[in-house]
Amino acid sequence: MSSDRPSVDRRTFLKAGAAGLGVAGVAAERAGAGEAAVSMPLKTEGTREVASVCPYCAVGCGQLVSVRDGQIVNIEGNPASPINEGTLCPKGAATYQLVVNPQRITRVRYRRPGGTAWEERPLDWAMDRIARLVKETRDATFREWWESTGPDGQPIRKRVNHTLAIASLGGATIDNEWNYLQAKLLRALGVVAIENQART
Numbered sequence: 001m002s003s004d005r006p007s008v009d010r011r012t013f014l015k016a017g018a019a020g021l022g023v024a025g026v027a028a029e030r031a032g033a034g035e036a037a038v039s040m041p042l043k044t045e046g047t048r049e050v051a052s053v054c055p056y057c058a059v060g061c062g063q064l065v066s067v068r069d070g071q072i073v074n075i076e077g078n079p080a081s082p083i084n085e086g087t088l089c090p091k092g093a094a095t096y097q098l099v100v101n102p103q104r105i106t107r108v109r110y111r112r113p114g115g116t117a118w119e120e121r122p123l124d125w126a127m128d129r130i131a132r133l134v135k136e137t138r139d140a141t142f143r144e145w146w147e148s149t150g151p152d153g154q155p156i157r158k159r160v161n162h163t164l165a166i167a168s169l170g171g172a173t174i175d176n177e178w179n180y181l182q183a184k185l186l187r188a189l190g191v192v193a194i195e196n197q198a199r200t
């Protein structure tokens with residue numbers, strides 16, 4: 001069978017291999033002597049390490065948050081944690097990107113009642129609007145007493161202090177501290193329907 005490739009006999013092949021090994025050996029020797037060694041600084045150099053807990057799920061893996069000048073520069077598994085011993089699942093390993101991410105959404109899209117087009121608004125505007133609507137809804141629907149009739153025909157009157165017109169649905173990336181505050185606030189408002197992926 002014919003071929004266009006140049007033929008290399010066994011002797012030439014071995015010579016070329018030996019020459020390559022020789023070059024690699026010299027480079028390794030120089031690196032060993034410190035001539036060609038290049039060391040990159042660690043991104044965690046000079047940071048303060050803060051022990052924390054992964055915010056994503058109920059496994060509760062320990063994390064180490066590296067902070068420099070008030071800025072988070074790295075988040076990784078905490079080897080001292082008996083739960084995960086330094087490991088993190090892919091979701092937990094991406095926690096740094098949850099905190100430091102130029103693609104974080106900082107504006108909301110709003111479609112006014114009856115409107116057909118989306119309008120961009122700042123987050124602060126959305127927070128104010130949500131707070132106003134929560135207050136208006138609660139004021140209009142809050143019930144101190146629940147009144148009905150029992151099976152024996154007798155009137156029943158119970159103090160309930162609630163509103164059934166507001167519900168809260170949380171996401172899985174809300175951490176324990178946030179969930180605690182959210183549950184406190186909503187129950188203080190009299191909201192009964194509180195649900196979360198990592199239950200509050």
Ligand code: SF4
Pocket residue numbers: 054055056057058059060061084087088089090091092093
């Ligand atoms: S690292 Fe993964 S398994 Fe561990 S708490 Fe976070 S999400 Fe859960």
